[in-house]
Amino acid sequence: MKILKVPESTIVRLSMYSRYLTKKYRIGIKQISSDDIAEGVGVKSPVVRKDLAYFGEFGIRGVGYNTLSLNNNILKILNLDLEWNIALVGLGSLGRALASYEGFIKRKLIIKNIFDNDPKKVGTKINGIEVLSTECMENEIWKNRISIGIISTPAFAAQETANSFVKAKVKAILNFAPIALNVPSYIEIRNVDLSVNLEVMSFNMSYK
Amino acid sequence: MKILKVPESTIVRLSMYSRYLTKKYRIGIKQISSDDIAEGVGVKSPVVRKDLAYFGEFGIRGVGYNTLSLNNNILKILNLDLEWNIALVGLGSLGRALASYEGFIKRKLIIKNIFDNDPKKVGTKINGIEVLSTECMENEIWKNRISIGIISTPAFAAQETANSFVKAKVKAILNFAPIALNVPSYIEIRNVDLSVNLEVMSFNMSYK
DNA sequence: TAGATTGTTAATCGATTAACAATC
DNA sequence: TAGATTGTTAATCGATTAACAATC
Helix, strand or coil: CCCCCCCHHHHHHHHHHHHHHHHHHHCCCCEECHHHHHHHHCCCHHHHHHHHHCCCCCEECCCEEEHHHHHHHHHHHCCCCCCEEEEEECCCHHHHHHHCCHHHHHCCEEEEEEEECCCCCCCCEECCEEEEEHHHHHHHHHHCCCCEEEECCCHHHHHHHHHHHHHCCCCEEEECCCCCCCCCCCCEEEECCHHHHHHHHHHHHHHC | CCCCCCCHHHHHHHHHHHHHHHHHHHCCCCEECHHHHHHHHCCCHHHHHHHHHCCCCCEECCCEEEHHHHHHHHHHHCCCCCCEEEEEECCCHHHHHHHCCHHHHHCCEEEEEEEECCCCCCCCEECCEEEEEHHHHHHHHHHCCCCEEEECCCHHHHHHHHHHHHHCCCCEEEECCCCCCCCCCCCEEEECCHHHHHHHHHHHHHHC
């Protein structure tokens, strides 16, 4: 599969197409058009076709796409045909929500380890997963072949957590703490700021 | 203030600059350069200056910006100098996390109402806020001058919740359910999909 | 004045949209 | 064959980067 300069927005949309296809297939839709997909995820149909065109030809002209096989193709492109092992650090209420978020499991994103430094939390179980002390991080992450780390600690503890993740050789970090983190460039890092969306809405509501 | 075609990415970054400035000011930094801001949020300094230039001249050449006044200016631009009233629907673990998320309060984003349709949850309190039945939504939202609705229900209940929000005349909806919603175009809507970030990372890890 | 840093313009880069040929 | 829908190219649009003049 030749990959050349795919826009990130394309990848984001592929992820959405896949979820929509999964849903449609489950309710019995075996054949689907780019128009239907577009409407389902809120974009225009040429966008759908262009996005797919980066990776190959998956449809039949005049007919459309096979729901199941298109979805499987997208899942393979996104590398979601195999499971990813994830470790989560910081068991506040957000951490708790993420630890039991069904949307992850459905997409083969499996949280294998949960860490917190509060002795009261260590030893308890969330979703059948024992909460471990942050001191065990490096060993456990290595042992369980974790490739993605999620940070849901308070901001002040986020950089330290990131450092531990780097030492433990995770490949990617998803950071929910509202702070910019310093990590080596070979680590894939993404930040989710829960309030930024509300702030953009605040702006838009006022000037539009 | 003349506003002409400001990129959304600019607004997102303004939000990040503001949080960084707040932090810097709190630790005593009264004067700051675009270079420092840029480094703090992970962008290049011309980006910072360009973003600010959409709204005016806030700095002094050769010197930099006054931390406090720049932050106040940005907060005014984003319309975060006054409080926004928010209603949240769906008290699963994600809803619970959002209801007590400190990052919102710090930014004057105030959750005033929480709704759920589970009788066991109705009447309980989260953060001092009584959980109300979804049946009361329209009246309460109207009464409390709520302008933003947050949806943290399961996907199957999200469209119905959005409909209620529209009827209750909120101006904006932040949707955490992994489904595209249909709302009138005068409503500002944004979707946060918690797994999409992990999926983009999955792609990036595999091809980079 | 010299050094520093902003504000702004022009050039580049990239993504989206529109149009349509290909073909089932 | 006619209608439908994909895949692809060209045109447009928008955002980022680079460069530098303005000025404290």
